[in-house]
Amino acid sequence: MFRKATTSVNKTLLTGLITLFSTNIFAAWDDLNMTEGVTAISKEVFDLHMLIFWICVVIGLVVFGIMFYSMFAFTKKKNPSPATFHENTKLELAWTIVPFLILVFMAIPASNTLTKIYDDTEGDINIQVVGYQWKWQYKYLEDDIDFFSNLTTDWDEIYNKTPKGEFYLEEVDEAVVIPVGKKIRFLITANDVIHSWWMPDFAIKQDAIPGFINTAWTIVDEPGIYRGKCTELCGKNHGFMPVVVKVVPQDEYDAWVQEKKDAAFRMAELTEKDWSVAELTERGEGVYLKNCVACHQANGQGITGIFPNLAGSDIVLNNKPRNVEILMEGVQGAAMQSFANQLSEVDMASVITYTRQAWGNAENGDGEIVVPKDIVEYKKPKV
Amino acid sequence: MSAVIESHNHDDHHHGPAKGLTRWLYTTNHKDIGSLYLWFSFAMFLIGGAMAMVIRAELFQPGMQIVEPEFYNQMLTLHGLIMVFGAVMPAFVGLANWLVPMMVGAPDMALPRMNNLSFWILPFAFFILLSSLFMEGGAPNFGWTFYAPLSTTYAPPSVTFFIFAVHIMGASSIMGSINVIVTIMNMRAPGMTLMKMPLFVWSWLITAYLLIAVMPVLAGAVTMMLMDIHFGTSFFNAAGGGDPVLFQHIFWFFGHPEVYIMILPAFGIASHIIETFSRKQLFGYASMVWAMASIAILSFVVWAHHMFTVGLPLAAELFFMWATMLIAVPTGVKVFNWVTTMFKGSITYETPMLFAIAFVVLFTIGGFSGLMLAITPADFQYHDTYFVVAHFHYVLVPGSIFSIMAAVYYWIPKWTGNMYDERLGKLHFWLSFIGVNVTFFPQHWIGLAGMPRRIPDYALQFADWNMISSVGAFLFGASQILFLFIVLKTVMGGKKATPEVWEGSRGLEWTVESPAPYHTFTTPPKVT
Numbered sequence: 001m002f003r004k005a006t007t008s009v010n011k012t013l014l015t016g017l018i019t020l021f022s023t024n025i026f027a028a029w030d031d032l033n034m035t036e037g038v039t040a041i042s043k044e045v046f047d048l049h050m051l052i053f054w055i056c057v058v059i060g061l062v063v064f065g066i067m068f069y070s071m072f073a074f075t076k077k078k079n080p081s082p083a084t085f086h087e088n089t090k091l092e093l094a095w096t097i098v099p100f101l102i103l104v105f106m107a108i109p110a111s112n113t114l115t116k117i118y119d120d121t122e123g124d125i126n127i128q129v130v131g132y133q134w135k136w137q138y139k140y141l142e143d144d145i146d147f148f149s150n151l152t153t154d155w156d157e158i159y160n161k162t163p164k165g166e167f168y169l170e171e172v173d174e175a176v177v178i179p180v181g182k183k184i185r186f187l188i189t190a191n192d193v194i195h196s197w198w199m200p201d202f203a204i205k206q207d208a209i210p211g212f213i214n215t216a217w218t219i220v221d222e223p224g225i226y227r228g229k230c231t232e233l234c235g236k237n238h239g240f241m242p243v244v245v246k247v248v249p250q251d252e253y254d255a256w257v258q259e260k261k262d263a264a265f266r267m268a269e270l271t272e273k274d275w276s277v278a279e280l281t282e283r284g285e286g287v288y289l290k291n292c293v294a295c296h297q298a299n300g301q302g303i304t305g306i307f308p309n310l311a312g313s314d315i316v317l318n319n320k321p322r323n324v325e326i327l328m329e330g331v332q333g334a335a336m337q338s339f340a341n342q343l344s345e346v347d348m349a350s351v352i353t354y355t356r357q358a359w360g361n362a363e364n365g366d367g368e369i370v371v372p373k374d375i376v377e378y379k380k381p382k383v
Numbered sequence: 384m385s386a387v388i389e390s391h392n393h394d395d396h397h398h399g400p401a402k403g404l405t406r407w408l409y410t411t412n413h414k415d416i417g418s419l420y421l422w423f424s425f426a427m428f429l430i431g432g433a434m435a436m437v438i439r440a441e442l443f444q445p446g447m448q449i450v451e452p453e454f455y456n457q458m459l460t461l462h463g464l465i466m467v468f469g470a471v472m473p474a475f476v477g478l479a480n481w482l483v484p485m486m487v488g489a490p491d492m493a494l495p496r497m498n499n500l501s502f503w504i505l506p507f508a509f510f511i512l513l514s515s516l517f518m519e520g521g522a523p524n525f526g527w528t529f530y531a532p533l534s535t536t537y538a539p540p541s542v543t544f545f546i547f548a549v550h551i552m553g554a555s556s557i558m559g560s561i562n563v564i565v566t567i568m569n570m571r572a573p574g575m576t577l578m579k580m581p582l583f584v585w586s587w588l589i590t591a592y593l594l595i596a597v598m599p600v601l602a603g604a605v606t607m608m609l610m611d612i613h614f615g616t617s618f619f620n621a622a623g624g625g626d627p628v629l630f631q632h633i634f635w636f637f638g639h640p641e642v643y644i645m646i647l648p649a650f651g652i653a654s655h656i657i658e659t660f661s662r663k664q665l666f667g668y669a670s671m672v673w674a675m676a677s678i679a680i681l682s683f684v685v686w687a688h689h690m691f692t693v694g695l696p697l698a699a700e701l702f703f704m705w706a707t708m709l710i711a712v713p714t715g716v717k718v719f720n721w722v723t724t725m726f727k728g729s730i731t732y733e734t735p736m737l738f739a740i741a742f743v744v745l746f747t748i749g750g751f752s753g754l755m756l757a758i759t760p761a762d763f764q765y766h767d768t769y770f771v772v773a774h775f776h777y778v779l780v781p782g783s784i785f786s787i788m789a790a791v792y793y794w795i796p797k798w799t800g801n802m803y804d805e806r807l808g809k810l811h812f813w814l815s816f817i818g819v820n821v822t823f824f825p826q827h828w829i830g831l832a833g834m835p836r837r838i839p840d841y842a843l844q845f846a847d848w849n850m851i852s853s854v855g856a857f858l859f860g861a862s863q864i865l866f867l868f869i870v871l872k873t874v875m876g877g878k879k880a881t882p883e884v885w886e887g888s889r890g891l892e893w894t895v896e897s898p899a900p901y902h903t904f905t906t907p908p909k910v911t
Contacts, residue, residue, distance in 0.1 A: 031832055032828035032829075032832055032848075033828070033832070034761075034831045034832075035832075035833065044760070045760045045761055045763065048758060048760055048761050049758075049761045049764065052754065052755050052758055052761065053755065056754065060747070060748070060751060063718060063719070064744060064747075066722055066726065067722045067725065070722065070725040070726045070728070070730070071740070074661075074726065074728050074729065074730055075729075075731070075732075076662070076729045076731045079728070079729050080729055081729065082661065082663040082727065082728045082729035083663060083727035083728070084663070085666075085727070086664045086666050086667065087666065087668075087670075091723075092667055092670055092716070095715065095716060095719045096712060096716060099711060099715045100712055103708045103712070106758065107704070107705055107708060110758045110760060111701055114700060114701065114704070114760050117760060117763075118697040157446070158446055158840060159446065159447055160446040160447070164446065168445065168842055169445075169840060169841065169842045170842050192532070192536075192537065193530075193533040193536075194530055194532075196692060196766075198767075200833050203760070203763055203764055204763070205692050205764065205767075206694065207692050207693045207694065209628060209694070210532065210621040210627060211621025211622070211627065212621070212627075212694060214694035215694075228833075229833070229835050230835070231766065231835040232767060233456070233525065233526045233533065234533065235524075235537060236452045236524075238456075238837060239838030240452075240840070304519065305519030305520035305539070305540075306453075306520045306521070333536055335537055
């Protein structure tokens with residue numbers, strides 16, 4: 001009786017240990033391997049990857065096996081007189097034809113999967129993805145939703161001044177939201193340089209190229225938050241423009257769409273409001289820190305030779321029309337892009353006002369401010 | 384193949400090298416120019432290596448510690464450019480200069496003055512490139528592949544200097560290749576038919592043709608960039624009706640043959656060394672030649688496998704996948720040949736042999752990951768991650784660079800007349816071997832797990848293996864100082880080498896004394 005109890009305790013312990021150990025091993029292994037992902041395609045891609053991997057392992061074992069055997073068995077000590085054979089047509093034919101057949105065996109499933117990935121039909125929901133230096137814009141073509149997705153990891157975390165959070169460099173202010181079970185088609189392009197939109201869990205990686213629209217599609221059945229990254233070198237902050245996709249049940253998705261539409265309406269109201277300098281400057285600082293600080297720096301001084309200095313710049317001090325124009329149109333042939341589509345009228349006006357007020361600019365220049373209505377005015381077709 | 388020297392008398396009045404700096408400036412001697420190339424390439428290897436150390440130091444931990452992202456991008460760009468154009472390619476040209484004339488029984492390269500010119504423009508090219516570090520806006524920061532429009536509209540002003548530097552490197556490579564081809568075609572000793580040439584000579588003949596075919600394409604690409612930047616054209620600017628993807632097609636039409644330019648001579652070197660230290664004839668000479676030729680031809684029809692994610696049509700993706708997979712066949716033939724050469728041989732493990740064996744094993748691992756990358760659907764997951772970084776470093780570092788080190792240990796007794804220190808050579812090998820694997824093997828894993836390449840900072844799940852990889856890189860980097868020491872020690876003195884140097888050596892270069900006289904084969908030997 002007593003003995004039996006110990007055995008069962010032992011057994012439990014053992015099973016527990018084994019489970020613990022093996023889950024750890026598998027967890028560790030998963031961290032070092034390609035993700036299986038959450039779509040039918042991503043699982044197929046994973047299987048393909050493992051198939052080719054194991055074929056390579058087997059070939060490697062055979063070839064290196066013979067090689068290491070030769071290295072140990074045919075040293076000068078053990079085999080002082082070398083053989084003299086060379087060339088053997090049959091053997092040489094075999095080691096040309098057999099690898100070829102193995103390749104054909106690999107190429108068939110690979111070609112099938114590829115053909116499935118190249119399904120170019122319309123999606124239930126079509127989302128245009130636009131790469132910018134260094135953020136993503138998402139436009140829901142059916143619902144007229146349009147927003148930018150920026151990294152939210154604090155620069156203090158990046159520069160090791162504060163501890164790094166769980167989703168360091170993999171978190172954004174606004175994720176792409178899609179419903180489960182629907183065919184989503186992404187239309188991927190870029191505004192400035194080439195970026196690449198990668199979502200490992202969907203096995204989608206498509207370059208975002210200015211002037212081109214590439215497509216990719218997915219159907220996700222598991223709700224969750226999925227994280228990916230930009231994978232084409234796109235300049236200074238290439239490492240800081242993650243992709244986050246939130247997959248939710250259909251009703252949650254519908255609610256989200258409605259909320260986005262309401263927010264757009266509230267924004268329109270804000271545009272009509274009368275703003276004080278302090279309100280604009282306060283809002284503008286937030287906009288600046290999100291959109292401008294990467295190049296022009298927190299002190300407004302930019303980086304000599306690459307990104308212009310705003311503190312004391314003649315345009316920022318004394319030339320309001322040109323100031324607005326640069327923000328709205330960008331600068332041809334330079335890294336400065338047009339922010340006309342990225343910022344609302346309110347944000348546009350407040351960020352310009354902020355730069356004209358901060359760093360002593362108000363004292364040194366004309367101190368003129370820009371209000372949202374100015375931007376609305378600017379956007380009206382010119383006669 | 385047996386080589387018999389009929390007459391080997393040196394005229395007594397034969398002059399040696401001139402004295403002082405002018406010897407090196409004005410020299411038209413293939414051995415001097417070979418040494419210049421090799422020293423230059425070693426200097427570039429250290430500079431490019433120092434940049435790699437900066438990269439690995441920044442990646443040692445997550446977060447930005449040592450450099451800013453802007454400078455990080457300059458480092459990774461210059462590291463790539465310097466290693467490809469400054470270290471690996473000139474090293475192979477240096478080996479060709481030293482060895483091709485001696486292997487084919489010629490007194491010198493066919494075009495000695497052009498040989499001088501093709502070397503002496505190189506330091507200027509790299510001076511221009513490196514000087515861009517001190518320019519306003521910094522050095523090129525768009526990766527060694529310099530994709531437009533990041534390298535045109537969005538590039539720092541120093542891009543113009545980069546373009547001229549690339550032009551000069553290209554001119555140098557083209558002149559070097561013309562010289563190799565003309566030498567091999569016209570100056571072989573009587574009796575040395577094409578199919579009797581040593582494999583290193585074959586590998587360089589094929590490499591030289593590849594260079595002549597693709598360096599002008601690279602020159603075209605950078606010229607179009609120059610036009611876009613300064614003369615208002617829009618080759619690569621979508622806003623002006625141009626095509627950014629066109630740039631990638633042109634670049635990789637150059638770029639893929641380029642990667643074989645950096646590995647074919649290594650095939651030649653490995654074949655000689657394995658043959659020598661196995662004391663057994665190479666298993667299949669003819670099939671080795673045909674395999675190299677097939678690889679070279681295939682290299683022109685696989686370029687778009689670097690571009691699987693740019694949105695090519697399905698038919699193109701399928702074609703480039705199949706064509707790329709096909710390269711595994713001739714590459715396999717080469718590996719099987721090396722293994723069967725060792726089989727039933729009588730093997731000893733001097734330093735060159737250790738490097739050559741490591742070359743075969745680790746290059747093959749790079750070949751396996753290359754095959755995986757060829758599978759287009761899987762490439763959608765691998766592309767532009769550390770898996771790719773691991774792949775091409777496996778074929779370039781323990782591939783090309785190990786073969787160059789093997790070649791230096793193998794032929795340095797012939798060049799200097801002194802044996803290198805075997806104990807130190809082996810130490811250098813083991814440190815490099817461990818360093819290279821600790822650096823690059825974990826990069827396969829972090830790539831598969833999802834870390835993109837060319838980023839200065841990364842998410843926390845990649846931290847452990849990045850740290851290990853950095854430690855490996857520091858070990859590998861430090862061991863190369865030992866290499867410099869071993870080479871210098873051998874140049875200064877050491878055990879005297881015999882003409883044959885190695886027990887199993889075959890080929891004309893082993894028939895002249897060690898060190899090889901300043902002028903060899905002024906009377907051509909007869910090859911039977």
